[in-house]
Amino acid sequence: MEDLKRTAPPEGFKGKKNIYVCEKCRGHVVTVDVDAGVTPFMIACEAVEKCSGMMKSSMYRVFDQDIGASHEWYRPSIATSLSGATLDHVMKGGLLLRRVKK
Numbered sequence: 001m002e003d004l005k006r007t008a009p010p011e012g013f014k015g016k017k018n019i020y021v022c023e024k025c026r027g028h029v030v031t032v033d034v035d036a037g038v039t040p041f042m043i044a045c046e047a048v049e050k051c052s053g054m055m056k057s058s059m060y061r062v063f064d065q066d067i068g069a070s071h072e073w074y075r076p077s078i079a080t081s082l083s084g085a086t087l088d089h090v091m092k093g094g095l096l097l098r099r100v101k102k
């Protein structure tokens, strides 16, 4: 297993908030990048009532950066077991999404 830290990009949008809006149910989630890396433009719906739609990134154009985030983009440690497309995504500098622990 390669050291994932070696492939991590230097900057990214670490600490920045973003909003993803669902094209189908119009639900939205607020995310924050807790690590440097790449986040996708489109993600599967993560709204409270998850639908089959896709959510589109607001490209970090969030006026109020003090808004509370419900989800965070993180870089998994090498110990985390990843496979297939997910591993590929992470090796290319991609971050993974998870719900923020309250």
Ligand SMILES: [Zn+2]
Binding pocket: 022, 023, 024, 025, 026, 027, 045, 046, 047, 049, 050, 051, 052, 053, 054
């Ligand atoms: Zn939706």
